[in-house]
Every structure is written in structure tokens, then in C-alpha cells.
Amino acid sequence: MKYHCVVILFCLLTKGWAQFNPQPNEVTEKFFPDAFELEEVTPGLQKSKGFTTYNELMDFLNGLKIKFPELVRIEYIGTSKKGKDIPIIYINNARQSGKKIRVFLQGGLHGDEPASTESVLYLLYDFLHNDENAELREHIELAVIPMANIDGYVRLRRNNAENLDLNRDQTKLMAHESVALKKAFTDFNPHVALDFHEFRPFRRDFIKMGNFGVTGAFDLMFLYSGNLNVPQALRKHTNTNFLEPTRKILDSLELSHFDYVTSAKHFGEIQFNRGSHNARSSATNYALLNTVAALIEVRGVGIGRTSFKRRVFSGYIVGKSFLQQAVIHKESTFSVLEETEANNEITVLLKRDVYQGELEVIDLETNEKISLNVTYRDALRSSPQLIRPRPKAYYISCDERDLVVKLRTLGLMVDTIKIDEEVEIERYLVTNRTTEGQKYEKMTLQSVQVELETTKLSIPAGSFIVYTNQENANILTEVMEPEAPNSFVSFGLIKTRVNQYLPIYRLP
Numbered sequence: 001m002k003y004h005c006v007v008i009l010f011c012l013l014t015k016g017w018a019q020f021n022p023q024p025n026e027v028t029e030k031f032f033p034d035a036f037e038l039e040e041v042t043p044g045l046q047k048s049k050g051f052t053t054y055n056e057l058m059d060f061l062n063g064l065k066i067k068f069p070e071l072v073r074i075e076y077i078g079t080s081k082k083g084k085d086i087p088i089i090y091i092n093n094a095r096q097s098g099k100k101i102r103v104f105l106q107g108g109l110h111g112d113e114p115a116s117t118e119s120v121l122y123l124l125y126d127f128l129h130n131d132e133n134a135e136l137r138e139h140i141e142l143a144v145i146p147m148a149n150i151d152g153y154v155r156l157r158r159n160n161a162e163n164l165d166l167n168r169d170q171t172k173l174m175a176h177e178s179v180a181l182k183k184a185f186t187d188f189n190p191h192v193a194l195d196f197h198e199f200r201p202f203r204r205d206f207i208k209m210g211n212f213g214v215t216g217a218f219d220l221m222f223l224y225s226g227n228l229n230v231p232q233a234l235r236k237h238t239n240t241n242f243l244e245p246t247r248k249i250l251d252s253l254e255l256s257h258f259d260y261v262t263s264a265k266h267f268g269e270i271q272f273n274r275g276s277h278n279a280r281s282s283a284t285n286y287a288l289l290n291t292v293a294a295l296i297e298v299r300g301v302g303i304g305r306t307s308f309k310r311r312v313f314s315g316y317i318v319g320k321s322f323l324q325q326a327v328i329h330k331e332s333t334f335s336v337l338e339e340t341e342a343n344n345e346i347t348v349l350l351k352r353d354v355y356q357g358e359l360e361v362i363d364l365e366t367n368e369k370i371s372l373n374v375t376y377r378d379a380l381r382s383s384p385q386l387i388r389p390r391p392k393a394y395y396i397s398c399d400e401r402d403l404v405v406k407l408r409t410l411g412l413m414v415d416t417i418k419i420d421e422e423v424e425i426e427r428y429l430v431t432n433r434t435t436e437g438q439k440y441e442k443m444t445l446q447s448v449q450v451e452l453e454t455t456k457l458s459i460p461a462g463s464f465i466v467y468t469n470q471e472n473a474n475i476l477t478e479v480m481e482p483e484a485p486n487s488f489v490s491f492g493l494i495k496t497r498v499n500q501y502l503p504i505y506r507l508p
């Protein structure tokens with residue numbers, strides 16, 4: 001057992017990590033046996049080495065279109081940075097009348113998470129071929145992006161060709177692919193969205209735990225939003241009517257699962273972040289765009305093809321359950337999403353609840369599951385730290401056209417002011433500003449403190465206005481309020497100095 005830990009440490013230190021599978025066979029055999037029988041219908045399942053290539057993906061999708069010409073439509077949402085067309089598959093039974101529930105599925109946003117794409121392909125195949133899915137095909141309109149980050153995927157790299165993480169880019173929208181992906185999402189305007197990922201079960205932090213290191217114990221983890229600007233009814237509906245039945249199905253199949261946790265250093269101590277509230281990542285971003293949304297993480301990054309069938313099966317089971325719940329809870333989903341009762345207060349900053357709790361891991365010394373007492377920082381149990389009244393609208397200076405493009409990509413309607421207007425507004429005076437020494441995702445982050453001043457101002461024609469009484473408006477808090485962690489100001493898209501006013505205003 002000692003040997004394995006030395007090897008893992010060696011691989012981490014020498015960056016031999018990508019080539020070496022750090023998982024001892026006894027862990028695979030005892031906890032993650034590849035005993036799941038899947039039909040070998042997808043390209044990645046049909047081979048024993050490597051994963052689905054871009055050409056194999058296109059052949060597979062075109063094959064489905066030839067076989068089901070009335071149901072399947074393939075379009076391209078744009079190109080990857082290196083020029084590959086990004087396919088999206090729409091499945092809609094046009095003969096069926098009545099309102100359908102729109103479900104959006106995405107795989108391969110991170111290029112080193114191969115079972116994500118494969119699960120989506122398997123699910124797609126099953127959706128079309130399996131007789132037991134007749135009812136699903138009747139009620140669901142499906143949009144599927146199986147390989148969102150093609151340049152990353154073909155090189156088994158997490159980031160895109162610009163070295164940007166596409167799941168940290170969903171408010172600033174700087175990466176080539178991010179704009180196309182977000183536009184496809186908001187054009188389709190789904191009721192339900194599921195983003196497929198894999199997590200790294202051998203983390204650097206895990207080496208120091210137990211006597212000889214530990215590894216993640218779960219087949220998969222669910223990431224769903226704890227963001228307080230996502231209406232509580234929507235958060236509750238997501239957990240109760242989509243995740244809870246899915247957990248039960250996983251239990252019956254003896255696939256282990258947990259709410260998403262990841263280790264993070266906090267003042268030198270290893271703690272565990274649970275859930276998510278960040279609008280820069282898919283699950284929260286989608287939920288703020290008025291969607292029942294979750295991200296799943298299957299245990300798979302960095303272990304090659306180990307337990308590959310099991311991983312694909314895990315993703316497929318969750319995806320299939322989401323499709324089933326979408327049909328079962330179709331009407332209640334419509335009503336939860338149509339509830340426009342907007343909260344009068346918005347949460348600009350929130351605080352995660354911090355507490356001690358148990359975390360199950362696999363001890364590499366004994367090859368047993370053990371329970372660690374850890375510190376959780378829990379986004380699913382968060383409380384507001386800074387709240388403001390919800391404005392009626394935000395005004396944006398005519399010089400900030402780039403922001404308006406991003407807002408429109410996020411599915412918001414932004415109007416242009418036709419004639420000069422004299423309005424009482426609230427403007428932000430920057431009273432303090434700090435920047436991070438290091439860049440984050442190529443951006444110089446800044447955090448600001450502001451004072452709100454009410455004043456009468458002449459808003460010139462050509463300025464922009466975005467109202468908060470529209471469907472996707474909950475995302476506005478996250479991008480427009482300057483102190484919000486993923487706002488245009490925080491990401492440095494709006495340059496500012498102390499004692500200056502920001503070029504955005506609130507209409508109270």
C-alpha cells in the first residue's frame with residue numbers, strides 16, 4: 001500500500017500524472033467493478049483504447065439522423081477556437097401536439113472528462129431506440145450538445161484551446177466557445193438542463209489524509225445551486241422532484257452518490273466546499289436563467305479507461321432519470337418556472353454556512369471506506385451577507401456596448417434609449433478597490449466597495465436599459481451589482497478607480 005502512495009506522490013511531483021492511472025486495482029475491484037452491461041453502441045464503448053474522436057462523433061450523430069430523419073435535426077452552434085463545427089442535436093416529434101417540456105443536455109465542457117460525452121451519446125441512442133421511451137419522446141423536446149469543448153476533448157485537456165475553463169466563463173463569456181454555447185442555451189430556452197462532468201478522485205489534498213492518503217468514495221456527485229437569487233421554489237423543486245427520485249434509482253443500483261464536495265485550502269487548512277452558488281459555472285448560471293438545473297460529476301478524471309462502462313452507465317442513469325422526472329413533473333415544472341413573483345430583495349453577496357461534518361472516503365492503506373471529520377463550507381446552506389432592493393431596471397452607458405452583447409447572449413432583452421431622459425437613478429460611487437495579484441482565467445479580478453447615491457441624471461439617447469421584470473432577470477444581480485463575485489466589475493470588464501462613478505445605474 002505504501003508503494004502506491006509513493007508512486008502517486010512521484011507522479012504528482014513529476015507531472016507524470018496524465019499518463020499514469022493512480023488507482024490501485026484493489027480499489028477498482030472492491031468499490032468500482034466494471035460489471036455494468038452496456039450495449040456497445042457508442043464509439044467510445046466500441047473500442048478498448050482512447051475515447052470518441054470528433055470524426056467518430058459526427059459519424060455517430062449522422063447515423064442517428066439517417067435512421068430517424070423525422071425526429072433528429074443536427075445544427076452547428078458555431079466553431080471551436082480551432083475551427084471545428086460544434087454540433088447540437090435537436091429531437092422533436094413534430095407530429096405530437098401539446099406543449100412539450102424542453103430538456104437541454106451537455107457533455108464534454110471539460111475535455112478531460114470523457115465519460116461525460118459518452119454518457120450523453122448513450123442516452124441519446126437509448127432515447128431514440130428504446131421502445132420503453134415512447135412516452136418520453138412524446139412529451140420531451142430535446143437539445144443535446146455532446147462535445148461542448150471539442151479542442152479540449154480531442155487532446156484530453158480540461159480547458160479550451162485558449163486555455164480558458166469553460167465552466168468558469170459563463171458570466172464573462174470570454175472564450176470562443178462560451179458565446180456559442182450560451183446562445184444555443186438561451187435560444188432553446190430549456191425548462192430542464194443537465195450538464196455532465198467527471199471529478200478527479202485522486203486530489204493533491206487527499207495525499208495528506210489518512211496514513212497513506214485517501215481517494216473519493218462516490219460513483220457520482222450532484223452539483224446544484226444554493227444561490228439565493230434562484231427562487232426558493234425552483235431550488236426546492238429541483239432537489240425534491242428531480243434529484244431525490246434520481247438518488248433512489250442510484251441506491252437501487254448500488255451506485256454511490258453524494259452532494260458535490262471539493263477540497264479547498266482555506267487559510268492553509270484543507271476544507272470542503274459543498275454545493276455551488278457561483279454564476280460563472282453552469283448549474284447556477286442555468287438556474288439563474290430560470291431552469292431546473294444540475295451538474296453531475298462522475299468519478300473519472302485522471303484514471304484513464306478504468307471503470308469506463310460503470311462511469312458511462314452512471315451518467316446515463318442520471319440523465320434518463322432526469323428525462324423521466326421531466327415528464328412526471330412536467331406541469332409542476334411549468335408552474336414553478338412561470339411563477340414570476342420576484343423577490344423584492346436581491347442578494348449581492350452571500351455567506352456559506354461553515355460547520356464540522358463527516359465525509360466518507362476510501363483509505364488507501366486499508367482499502368476500506370472510512371469517515372473523516374471535516375470542515376464544510378456549504379453553499380446549499382447559505383445566508384445573505386449583502387442585500388439590496390431589486391431595481392426596476394439597470395441603465396448602461398452607451399460606451400459599454402460589449403456588456404450589452406454579453407447580456408443579450410445571456411438571453412436578456414436590452415433596449416436602447418431613443419431620446420434623452422431625465423431620471424432619478426441610483427449610481428455607484430466606488431469607495432474602495434483591491435485587485436488580486438494573480439490573474440484568474442486571464443482576467444485581473446478586482447473587488448470594490450461602493451456607495452449608492454440617489455440623484456437626478458440626464459440619460460443620453462443611445463444608452464441602454466435592461467428591465468428586471470423579464471424571464472432571465474435573476475442573472476442580472478450577478479453580473480450588474482459590482483460587489484457580486486462574478487460581476488462585470490469583479491472580472492475587470494468595467495475598469496474603475498476609487499472615487500469614480502460606474503457607467504451603470506439602477507432605476508429604483
Ligand SMILES: [Zn+2]
Pocket residue numbers: 109110113167197198
Ligand atoms: Zn468538469
